[in-house]
Amino acid sequence: MSKLRRAVVPARGHHREKGVYVQREWLKKEFHLNLRISSSGVVLALVYAMLFWATRQMSVDQFYLPAGLRVAALLLCPPRTWPYLIVGEWAFFAQARFHLIDQYGLAWFVLASALLMPTVAAIVSLHRRRLAAGNPAWLLSIAALSAVAITALNQGLAYLLMPTLHDAVSWMGVAKYIIGDYLGILIFAPAALLWKHRHHLPRPTAGTGMMAVATLTVIGVLGVTAMQLPADDLLAKSSLRIAMLLPAAALTCMYGWRGAAISVAGLNLTIGLTLESSGLPGSFDPAAFMAQQVLAVTGTALLLLGSTISRYYRQFNAHDRLGRQAASLVRTAHLASEESRKEQALRMQTIGEDIDRSLQMAADLLKQRGYLAPAMDMLRRGASQSRLFREQISLVYPSDIEYAGLYVALQSGGVAGAWDATDRVARPRFSGDPCQLSLGLQLAAYRSLVDAVGVMLKHESGFLRVRAHCGRRGDSQGIVITVALLDPQRTLTAQTVARANEVLGGRALAYGGNPRCRRNRLRLVLVETRQPYRVPSGLSIDQITPRAVL
Incomplete structure (x- = not known):
C-alpha cells in the first residue's frame, strides 16, 4: 500500500x-x-521625451503643443510601441517634477505623471478602426475627448492632491486648458494622420505644393503683421487673425481633407507662435484667447468640411472608375462581337467564292458542249446573285471600313443598297476624315447609324436625312451623327424616342455620349481619347481573300 x-x-x-x-x-x-525590451523602443522613448521637452518650452497654457505631440505619436506608432511612449513621457515628468515631491507628495508625483499618456492611448485605441475605415473626421473626436480628459485629470488631481492650489482651479482655467490642448492637437494630429495615410491618397502635384506654400505664406505674413501692431490696437490684431481664415478655407475647398490638415495646422501654429508670453508658467494672452476660441470652432468646421469633401471626392472617383470600367467592358464586348462577325463574314466569303467557282466551271462545261446561250445566262444570273450575296456579307461586317473608312463603307456597301431600296432616305451628307478615328469607334458609329436609321424607318413615316461629322477637340476625337425627318414641322413620337434610347444607349455610353431626340431629329455623339482602344487587328477580308471572279 x-x-x-x-x-x-x-x-x-x-x-x-x-x-x-x-x-x-x-x-x-x-x-x-x-x-523583452528592444533597443529601438528605448530610442523611441528617449526621442519622444526630448521632443516633449522641446514643445513644452514653446508652449503656454492656452497653446499647449505637447498635447498634439502626444496624439500624433500614438497615431504614427503601432500599438506595440505605445509602452515605450508611456515610459518616455513618464521619464520627462519624473525628472521635471522630482524636486516637487516634498511640496506636493509622492501620490501627486506618480499619478499626475503616469495617467495622462495611458488615458489618451485608450481614447486613440477606441478610434483606430474608425480612422482605418477612411473617415478622418473621427480625429476631431479624439482631439475633443483627449483635451477634456487630460484637463479633467490635471485639474482633478491638482484639486485633490495639491491643497495649496485649490484657488487656482476655476472654470476659466478649465476652458483655457481645454482650448490650449485642443488647438495643440489640431496642429500635429491632422498632419500625422495625413502622413500615415499618404499611400492611400492621390500623389500631390506641383500645383498642390505651390498652393499650399502660398497659403501658408499668406497666413504667416498676416500673423507677423498682427504681432507687429501696437498692443493696444486689439481690433486690428483680431481682424488680421480672423483674415487668416480666408486662405485656409480656400485651400480646404480646393483639396479637401489634405488642404484642411495643412491650413489648420498653419493657422494654429502661426497664432500660437505670435502669442505674447512672459515665459513664466501660466502665461496668458487675453486678446489672443478670443481669436483662439474662434479658431477652435473654425478649425473644427474646416476639418469637417475637408473630410466631407474628401469623402465625396473618393465616392465620385469610385463611381467614375466603375463607370470607366463598365464602358471599357462594353467596348470590349462590342469589339469581340465585331471580331466574331468578321470571322463569320470570312466564312461566308469563302462559301461565296466556292459557289462562284462552281458556276464558272459549269458555264465553261456548257460552252465546251455548244450550249453558249445557257452558259451566258448562267453567268449573268451568277454575277447578280454574287453581288447580292456580297452586299449581305457587308451587312454582317463592313470590310471596306478597314482600309477605306466609315464613309466609304456606308456609301458603297449593302447599307447603301438597303437605304436606296426604301426610297425614303435622302443622299447622306458626310464631312470630316473618319480615318483619323480608331477602327473600334468607326465600327460603333457604323452600327449606331444603321440602327438609328432602322428605328426611324420602322416607327416614323416620311423621308429621312442622314448626316455625320468627324472632328477633334483637345485630346478627344469623335463623330456626331444626326438622323432627322425632312419635314421640320414634325416631332418624333414617344415610341421612337424610347426605342432609340434602348437600341443606342449602351453603345453611346461606352463612347462617352448618349442619344438625344429633339423635335424631328435624333442626334448621337461618340467620343474617344487620342489614344484609342485596341480594335480587331489583322488584314481586312478583301486583303485576305481576293474578290470573286464574277
Missing part, C-alpha cells in the same frame, strides 16, 4: 506541473506576453 501511495503522489505532482505549464503557455499565446 505504501509503495502504491508513493507511486501515485509523484504522478499527481507531475500532472500538476504539466497543468501549470499548459496554463502558462496558453496565457503567453493568448495575450502575447513578451517582456
Whole structure:
C-alpha cells in the first residue's frame, strides 16, 4: 500500500506541473506576453521625451503643443510601441517634477505623471478602426475627448492632491486648458494622420505644393503683421487673425481633407507662435484667447468640411472608375462581337467564292458542249446573285471600313443598297476624315447609324436625312451623327424616342455620349481619347481573300 501511495503522489505532482505549464503557455499565446525590451523602443522613448521637452518650452497654457505631440505619436506608432511612449513621457515628468515631491507628495508625483499618456492611448485605441475605415473626421473626436480628459485629470488631481492650489482651479482655467490642448492637437494630429495615410491618397502635384506654400505664406505674413501692431490696437490684431481664415478655407475647398490638415495646422501654429508670453508658467494672452476660441470652432468646421469633401471626392472617383470600367467592358464586348462577325463574314466569303467557282466551271462545261446561250445566262444570273450575296456579307461586317473608312463603307456597301431600296432616305451628307478615328469607334458609329436609321424607318413615316461629322477637340476625337425627318414641322413620337434610347444607349455610353431626340431629329455623339482602344487587328477580308471572279 505504501509503495502504491508513493507511486501515485509523484504522478499527481507531475500532472500538476504539466497543468501549470499548459496554463502558462496558453496565457503567453493568448495575450502575447513578451517582456523583452528592444533597443529601438528605448530610442523611441528617449526621442519622444526630448521632443516633449522641446514643445513644452514653446508652449503656454492656452497653446499647449505637447498635447498634439502626444496624439500624433500614438497615431504614427503601432500599438506595440505605445509602452515605450508611456515610459518616455513618464521619464520627462519624473525628472521635471522630482524636486516637487516634498511640496506636493509622492501620490501627486506618480499619478499626475503616469495617467495622462495611458488615458489618451485608450481614447486613440477606441478610434483606430474608425480612422482605418477612411473617415478622418473621427480625429476631431479624439482631439475633443483627449483635451477634456487630460484637463479633467490635471485639474482633478491638482484639486485633490495639491491643497495649496485649490484657488487656482476655476472654470476659466478649465476652458483655457481645454482650448490650449485642443488647438495643440489640431496642429500635429491632422498632419500625422495625413502622413500615415499618404499611400492611400492621390500623389500631390506641383500645383498642390505651390498652393499650399502660398497659403501658408499668406497666413504667416498676416500673423507677423498682427504681432507687429501696437498692443493696444486689439481690433486690428483680431481682424488680421480672423483674415487668416480666408486662405485656409480656400485651400480646404480646393483639396479637401489634405488642404484642411495643412491650413489648420498653419493657422494654429502661426497664432500660437505670435502669442505674447512672459515665459513664466501660466502665461496668458487675453486678446489672443478670443481669436483662439474662434479658431477652435473654425478649425473644427474646416476639418469637417475637408473630410466631407474628401469623402465625396473618393465616392465620385469610385463611381467614375466603375463607370470607366463598365464602358471599357462594353467596348470590349462590342469589339469581340465585331471580331466574331468578321470571322463569320470570312466564312461566308469563302462559301461565296466556292459557289462562284462552281458556276464558272459549269458555264465553261456548257460552252465546251455548244450550249453558249445557257452558259451566258448562267453567268449573268451568277454575277447578280454574287453581288447580292456580297452586299449581305457587308451587312454582317463592313470590310471596306478597314482600309477605306466609315464613309466609304456606308456609301458603297449593302447599307447603301438597303437605304436606296426604301426610297425614303435622302443622299447622306458626310464631312470630316473618319480615318483619323480608331477602327473600334468607326465600327460603333457604323452600327449606331444603321440602327438609328432602322428605328426611324420602322416607327416614323416620311423621308429621312442622314448626316455625320468627324472632328477633334483637345485630346478627344469623335463623330456626331444626326438622323432627322425632312419635314421640320414634325416631332418624333414617344415610341421612337424610347426605342432609340434602348437600341443606342449602351453603345453611346461606352463612347462617352448618349442619344438625344429633339423635335424631328435624333442626334448621337461618340467620343474617344487620342489614344484609342485596341480594335480587331489583322488584314481586312478583301486583303485576305481576293474578290470573286464574277
